[in-house]
Amino acid sequence: MSSATTPRPWRRRLLRGSLGVLALLGVLIGIAVVNTLTTRSQQIEVEAFEPLPVDDAEAIGRLSEAIRIPTISPEDPADFDPAPFISFHALLERSFPLVHAQLEREVVSDYSLMYRWQGADPNAAPIILTAHMDVVPVSDPAVWSHPPFAAEQAEGFLWGRGTMDDKGALMAILEAAEAMLAAGITPPRTVYLCFGHDEELQGTGTGAVEMAKLLHARGVEAEFVLDEGTGITVGLFPAVDQPVAVIGLSEKGSATIELVVELEGGHSSAPPDQTAVGILAAAVARVEAEQLPGSLDGPFRQTLATIGPEMHGPLKLVATNLWLFAPIMTRALLAAPTTASSVRTTTAVTVIEGGVKANVLPTRARALVNHRINAGDTVEGVVAHVRDAVDDPRVQVTLVVGNDVPRISDAEAPAFTTIARALREVNPEVLVAPGLFVAAADARHYVGVAEQVYRLSAFFITKQDVPRYHGIDERLALDQYAGMIQFYGRIMQAP
Missing domain, CATH: 3.30.70.360 (Alpha-Beta Plaits)
Structure with missing residues (x-):
């Protein structure tokens, strides 16, 4: 046989090597395909529940009042105006009389509020729900579609600074607590409600810091903290047709x-x-x-x-x-x-x-x-x-x-399941996953008083809504607020 038709040794080695690589690639792709076909959903199965009796229109009215109070954390802390916060405290007392009659309330660091609701089982680890009453300034109200502190209802939304960040959550928590008290429902665990007044000061706020110190000094060891986080995303995850809620394990x-x-x-x-x-x-x-x-x-x-x-x-x-x-x-x-x-x-x-x-x-x-x-x-x-x-x-x-990034919580903990279950009970179409909150929240201050610290905002957001955080035309869908209230109610009623 001539040398023209006989592969040279280096060519044979190259051919064998190429075939080996292709074979290995084929094996890897085959394993990947099988893995994809056999991977099952990790979503929690839920059943129907009895919702708390809440007058949704009246609840929106109370949230509207809260939005109209400009509880602003200014760029310069020296410009802080306490008057709106005092007015906000008074609004909460008028709006939630049972909460203020039956829960223990403390004013911390001058304007933050901490409530304690004794649970049915004094030996069960408590839970902590947090939110903040302050909002960021508005640089130019004229560019808003609706005045930022008018709380106008239009196009199916409540418009105003704080609807998303974070008065919506604060008021929804209290609405759920008030409804539970009216229905004679006692939470299985002791519940702490911690509402900071200066979260937006970005590192210089004292409200959450002081509340966490108080809890630590009193020996509180909570099962979990739930604070604001990423909203329930719609259309932000590629190749996913359902809304996705990412529960932040850290931030x-x-x-x-x-x-x-x-x-x-x-x-x-x-x-x-x-x-x-x-x-x-x-x-x-x-x-x-x-x-x-x-x-x-x-x-x-x-x-x-x-x-x-x-x-x-x-x-x-x-x-x-x-x-x-x-x-x-x-x-x-x-x-x-x-x-x-x-x-x-x-x-x-x-x-x-x-x-x-x-x-x-x-x-x-x-x-x-x-x-x-x-x-x-x-x-x-x-x-x-x-x-x-x-x-x-x-x-x-x-x-x-x-x-630095705070301690990362456990997605396998029972507390994570409690939050995921509550979310899917209220919104069965929503997929729930653990993740990392890309912004910052007061949650990081509570890592010393809770075994797990999670972050989630229970309203839906699209790509168009993302710039509304700290931006122009912040708003909350009117038909979603009822779901937020029921979500926090399910959290507080979970064993």
Whole structure:
């Protein structure tokens, strides 16, 4: 046989290697397909329940009154106005007379409220439900479709600052408690209701901190805390037709980093090659360009593993076989801002300052960069990453404030099942999964007084609703508020 028809040894080895790779790939794909076909739903089966008797229209009226009181946490804590909070306290007393007659109430840190409701079983571990009464400022009321503190009803919604974040939850909790008291229902466990007044101060608030300290000093060891979190998402998960509620096992950490450039000033007619503003702008551009890498490590992997069986199409194959397709899923999620925040530490340049006049060289330029830290990353690591990205000794890089990711709670704990069951009892169409809350909440302050700390907001949100948090046209669907009340009622009645 001639050499022209006989494969050379290196070609034979290459052919055998290629066939081996293809065979291995075929085996892996086969295993993945079988795994997808045999993966079963992880959703809890629920039965019908007896709803609490609540007059929905009157409940909306009480929530409307709450929205009209501008309990604002200002940008500068020195500008805090206590009068609206005093009015809000009075509103709660008028609106929920049984709660205020039968529950123990304390005012903590001047304006926060803590209630204690003795349960039927004094030996059972208590539960803690939290919400906050303060709201963020409104920069320009004129751009709202409806005035932010008018609580107008239109197009099937109640419009106003605080409907979503977080007076809706606070009032729904109290509505459920009032209805239970009126019906003569005592919760099986002792229930603490902790309503902070300064959650929106982002790190300087004292209400939740002091309430948690009080509970700890009194030896309270709660089974779980439930605070605000991600709403019940509609259309935000690809290849999933049903709404998805992600119960936060933890929340992202945060790090606000300051970039400062200081140079000699002078007249703009004789500028240096780069002004302080130019140096800062280049540094900011590098920080934005050097995003931290994405990763499925942490609670979001549990989200995908739980929702995967409910998906359809190719993504179901990917989500139910993350052992094989994690890199593909990570790249797909990083492609869109609404999902990228789930798998990476985010970088947001939020403040930039510099210069006083067009013909004066700036002596100082400053920027603030806010990071929301993903599970697996740390404040220390984020600061080091920013310094490496800036890579300019003329730019001072300083950590202003930072918090690492709080302790991650257990999705297998009975408390998680209690919340998931209550949610599906009220909304049987909703899929429930564990995950990571991408914002921050008072919940992190309670990790020392509860075995498990969870985060969830029990109203539905679409992609269009996401910017309403802290943004324009915050609103709550009128037909969803009744479900929120029943949800908290089911939580408080759970054994």
